[in-house]
Amino acid sequence: MSFDYLIAGGGTAGLVVANRLSEIPTISVGIIEAGEDLTDDKKVTTPLYMFDLQGDPKYDWDFTSEPQEALDGLQVKQARGKMLGGSSGINFMQFTFASQVDLDDWERLGNPGWNYQSMAPYYKKFENFQGGRPNLESLGINDSFVNQAVHGRGGPINASFTPFYSPMQQAWAPTLANLGLAANGDPRDGKSLGGYDNPMVLTLGSSHRSFAGNSYWKPYAHRPNLHTITKAVVRRILFQSNSTDELVATGLEFIVDGKNYVVNATREVIVSGGTMKSPQMLELSGVGDRQLLESLGIPTMIDNPNVGENFQDHPQCSVPFVPKQGDLTFDDLWDEERNAVWTRMFEQNGTGLLAGGISNTAQLSWSQILGPDQQDRPAEMVAKFYNGSEGRPGLKAQLDLTAKKLLDPNEQAVQTSGTSGTGGRPKPGFENKMAFIGGFVAHPFSRGYIHINTTDPADDPKYDPRYLSHPLDYEVLKDLQFFSRNVSTTFPMSNHLQDNGTRFAPPLKELTDDTVKDLINTGFITGWHVVGSCAMMPRDQGGVVDPRLKVYGTKNVRVVDASIVPLHVRGNTVSLTYAIAEKGADLIKQDMNGTATVAGGGAPQAFTGAASVNLVDRFFLLLMVYTAACMFV
Numbered sequence: 001m002s003f004d005y006l007i008a009g010g011g012t013a014g015l016v017v018a019n020r021l022s023e024i025p026t027i028s029v030g031i032i033e034a035g036e037d038l039t040d041d042k043k044v045t046t047p048l049y050m051f052d053l054q055g056d057p058k059y060d061w062d063f064t065s066e067p068q069e070a071l072d073g074l075q076v077k078q079a080r081g082k083m084l085g086g087s088s089g090i091n092f093m094q095f096t097f098a099s100q101v102d103l104d105d106w107e108r109l110g111n112p113g114w115n116y117q118s119m120a121p122y123y124k125k126f127e128n129f130q131g132g133r134p135n136l137e138s139l140g141i142n143d144s145f146v147n148q149a150v151h152g153r154g155g156p157i158n159a160s161f162t163p164f165y166s167p168m169q170q171a172w173a174p175t176l177a178n179l180g181l182a183a184n185g186d187p188r189d190g191k192s193l194g195g196y197d198n199p200m201v202l203t204l205g206s207s208h209r210s211f212a213g214n215s216y217w218k219p220y221a222h223r224p225n226l227h228t229i230t231k232a233v234v235r236r237i238l239f240q241s242n243s244t245d246e247l248v249a250t251g252l253e254f255i256v257d258g259k260n261y262v263v264n265a266t267r268e269v270i271v272s273g274g275t276m277k278s279p280q281m282l283e284l285s286g287v288g289d290r291q292l293l294e295s296l297g298i299p300t301m302i303d304n305p306n307v308g309e310n311f312q313d314h315p316q317c318s319v320p321f322v323p324k325q326g327d328l329t330f331d332d333l334w335d336e337e338r339n340a341v342w343t344r345m346f347e348q349n350g351t352g353l354l355a356g357g358i359s360n361t362a363q364l365s366w367s368q369i370l371g372p373d374q375q376d377r378p379a380e381m382v383a384k385f386y387n388g389s390e391g392r393p394g395l396k397a398q399l400d401l402t403a404k405k406l407l408d409p410n411e412q413a414v415q416t417s418g419t420s421g422t423g424g425r426p427k428p429g430f431e432n433k434m435a436f437i438g439g440f441v442a443h444p445f446s447r448g449y450i451h452i453n454t455t456d457p458a459d460d461p462k463y464d465p466r467y468l469s470h471p472l473d474y475e476v477l478k479d480l481q482f483f484s485r486n487v488s489t490t491f492p493m494s495n496h497l498q499d500n501g502t503r504f505a506p507p508l509k510e511l512t513d514d515t516v517k518d519l520i521n522t523g524f525i526t527g528w529h530v531v532g533s534c535a536m537m538p539r540d541q542g543g544v545v546d547p548r549l550k551v552y553g554t555k556n557v558r559v560v561d562a563s564i565v566p567l568h569v570r571g572n573t574v575s576l577t578y579a580i581a582e583k584g585a586d587l588i589k590q591d592m593n594g595t596a597t598v599a600g601g602g603a604p605q606a607f608t609g610a611a612s613v614n615l616v617d618r619f620f621l622l623l624m625v626y627t628a629a630c631m632f633v
Contacts, residue, residue, distance in 0.1 A: 011086020
């Protein structure tokens with residue numbers, strides 16, 4: 001069995017590419033995905049159950065980092081979606097965006113055609129902005145900041161305001177306004193900063209999660225030229241043995257129920273395993289650092305030590321407070337009797353607690369979270385900790401741009417929000433006793449890596465994000481913790497926390513220069529926004545793919561997912577991933593036809609016809625008579 005285009009990974013980006021390519025009825029598209037079809041799973045489609053998905057092996061790959069030196073040996077969990085739709089099926093559903101400067105910086109790093117102007121149409125292409133219900137104002141939610149002109153209409157991914165806000169969430173935007181930090185526009189425009197109630201990726205009315213699985217894939221899975229195999233783990237990319245200057249991929253070897261199979265690609269292999277899995281696929285295929293590959297007995301097809309490097313994430317920490325007694329928190333999710341009430345409400349009209357989520361945020365510059373007497377601090381810290389000389393090729397250019405943004409009062413340095421409740425399943429007796437205010441560093445200096453350490457594709461790669469290894473990341477994150485205390489003690493937020501926002505939840509007793517380090521060491525979490533491990537940059541500057549997303553040294557292998565991000569951006573990365581994938585699909589179409597395509601258009605074209613193979617069809621697998629033992633090339 002063979003396909004024109006073969007996609008290794010049916011996650012967020014992979015399903016976008018599969019959808020857009022299969023719009024062309026004369027080409028065939030195959031998806032090999034390790035997870036399942038969970039598009040109808042209520043835990044996936046119900047927003048607040050996002051707190052119950054992470055760590056569950058049915059939904060989450062649940063990676064664990066190496067011990068983090070800057071965090072006193074802490075090992076940090078990294079959730080990644082294990083399903084069709086990938087992490088868009090388990091994320092916290094915030095809908096925020098990169099800045100214009102963020103995307104223009106990509107072009108400055110040697111990627112012509114990758115800038116805000118070229119990406120803006122793709123942000124609109126995937127979005128279907130629906131606004132909110134008529135009762136938003138009665139909930140105390142102000143959506144006047146919305147600029148309809150910068151949002152997309154008619155795309156596959158629905159975005160709207162949730163119909164449920166906890167008392168603490170209702171207090172968020174007014175509190176930021178009282179601090180002089182109200183949103184100064186719609187942050188969707190890539191310029192505005194401030195605090196606001198953000199839309200979520202949910203469908204207006206039903207309030208169901210809108211994600212790649214149920215929006216880009218399921219409605220179009222019947223296309224006769226689109227085939228999907230689930231529960232299938234990619235072992236490696238297969239290359240022609242007689243490839244010379246550029247390697248030519250011929251297909252994929254993959255594993256189902258312990259058996260090896262091969263499927264062929266006549267045009268291209270597209271790697272879409274995400275930041276955690278795409279470098280693993282490349283290295284298992286012999287594309288990576290020769291020294292690493294040889295140590296594992298893998299023949300080196302392309303020696304590129306950049307594979308798996310440049311790993312970036314948003315480092316995150318929050319301050320624990322005690323919510324006002326009697327205020328509703330998200331911990332109601334775990335009360336069996338009350339959950340039954342909320343479930344009926346959600347199923348009947350898409351409202352109530354289960355429709356809630358992380359629906360408030362603030363995108364702020366470093367200077368905005370500091371007091372009047374601290375306005376010189378960013379310049380002093382950058383001068384102290386960054387001298388402009390970093391060893392790895394290409395890194396200096398990245399960090400020069402990052403330093404410039406840190407010092408710019410009009411560019412975001414942090415993203416912050418408040419959560420009423422534990423944010424997960426609380427320990428018995430701790431229900432409704434915690435609330436958090438905090439967030440993440442938007443433009444980190446620290447760089448980590450992710451590499452294979454066995455030849456088994458089922459084994460987790462070794463990943464070391466090296467969180468806070470650069471002292472500037474720590475300084476910004478520390479300042480954010482103190483800013484969280486300013487938020488907690490400002491009206492009206494102070495009305496919804498005990499002792500007017502001055503009471504911390506155990507084990508924190510006070511927040512000082514001495515205790516903030518312990519808070520960060522014990523309370524640190526990932527931002528779940530991992531990028532960069534197959535960076536799009538010139539090869540001699542740390543690149544793995546070129547601006548057309550082709551892997552250096554290959555003729556027909558691309559990487560299309562968040563791993564190609566050369567330099568991290570502000571905001572949550574799901575919107576970025578959709579835009580990358582939409583543009584990536586257009587690049588493939590351009591190379592297919594020799595002509596440019598237009599980014600506009602919204603909803604995918606639907607086809608009628610025979611059903612595609614949406615799960616592992618045993619008859620289909622039997623047709624692939626080749627096994628890995630006789631198909632090595």
